[in-house]
Amino acid sequence: MIITFTNFLFVPANRPERFEKAVASGADLICIDLEDSVPSDQKDIAREAVLTALAGIERKKTAVRINGLRTEAGLADLLALAHTDHPPSLVFLPMVESPAEVEIVWNIIGDRVEGLIPLIETVKGLRAGDAIAASKGVTAMMFGGGDFSAELGTKLEWEPLFAARGAFIMCCASARVVAIDVPYIDMANESGLAEECARAKAMGFHAKAAIHPRQLAAIDSAMRPSEAEIAEAREALAAFEQAGARAISHNGRMLEAPVMERYRRIVASVSSDQLENKEP
Numbered sequence: 001m002i003i004t005f006t007n008f009l010f011v012p013a014n015r016p017e018r019f020e021k022a023v024a025s026g027a028d029l030i031c032i033d034l035e036d037s038v039p040s041d042q043k044d045i046a047r048e049a050v051l052t053a054l055a056g057i058e059r060k061k062t063a064v065r066i067n068g069l070r071t072e073a074g075l076a077d078l079l080a081l082a083h084t085d086h087p088p089s090l091v092f093l094p095m096v097e098s099p100a101e102v103e104i105v106w107n108i109i110g111d112r113v114e115g116l117i118p119l120i121e122t123v124k125g126l127r128a129g130d131a132i133a134a135s136k137g138v139t140a141m142m143f144g145g146g147d148f149s150a151e152l153g154t155k156l157e158w159e160p161l162f163a164a165r166g167a168f169i170m171c172c173a174s175a176r177v178v179a180i181d182v183p184y185i186d187m188a189n190e191s192g193l194a195e196e197c198a199r200a201k202a203m204g205f206h207a208k209a210a211i212h213p214r215q216l217a218a219i220d221s222a223m224r225p226s227e228a229e230i231a232e233a234r235e236a237l238a239a240f241e242q243a244g245a246r247a248i249s250h251n252g253r254m255l256e257a258p259v260m261e262r263y264r265r266i267v268a269s270v271s272s273d274q275l276e277n278k279e280p
Contacts, residue, residue: 032062034065041120051084069093082112092118098128099132108136115138118141122148140180160229178208197218
């Protein structure tokens with residue numbers, strides 16, 4: 001698993017005037033949303049706007065969230081992406097509750113995109129999370145806390161969703177795919193965003209979605225490995241290798257294979273960032 005983004009920005013598909021602003025926001029990835037942010041009577045117009053825009057946007061930093069596969073709009077979205085000359089790099093799949101849904105999408109557009117990102121937004125979806133995460137084409141999964149909290153009858157806050165987040169993380173870890181956390185919806189609460197980002201990272205999330213450009217800096221600061229973490233990882237890896245890849249005590253801590261795996265992921269994520277940002 002190589003992590004190539006720590007944040008991404010949702011932008012409504014029915015607001016094409018915002019697409020270029022989203023691209024210029026500094027987000028690692030933008031996700032043009034055909035689902036929740038688009039009223040039902042604007043689905044067709046929004047889809048056409050997305051197909052037009054994809055021709056002029058950098059593909060590797062662009063994703064599209066289609067409508068649910070059980071809806072007419074979702075099927076139309078999928079077929080449109082199957083026939084466009086300019087498909088996005090990634091496709092987000094909402095309300096996934098079965099690996100069969102992922103299989104259908106991959107069979108139709110798998111040769112046209114870099115990967116699929118199912119959203120786990122229901123109890124049924126979470127119970128099938130291991131199989132969904134392990135499905136062919138899945139490179140990441142996203143925790144859809146908004147719909148999940150609605151189903152549970154709770155607020156979209158950390159404590160009510162703590163157990164669900166933990167179960168979700170284990171699904172992602174078992175399949176070694178990137179785990180993405182739900183957006184923080186209180187846009188005026190900067191300290192709350194920073195706290196939730198720190199909690200998400202500590203739990204094992206690799207990235208967090210944003211619903212406004214001003215959230216990106218806080219997400220990036222919290223989710224991306226710090227200079228201290230990178231230095232610690234490199235020093236520990238060097239010491240471990242010098243010891244012949246055997247368990248040793250280093251700076252008062254035991255270094256052994258499971259610990260080293262985390263350090264390797266940190267260094268791999270930094271190397272990936274450097275490759276992504278390398279000048280041609």
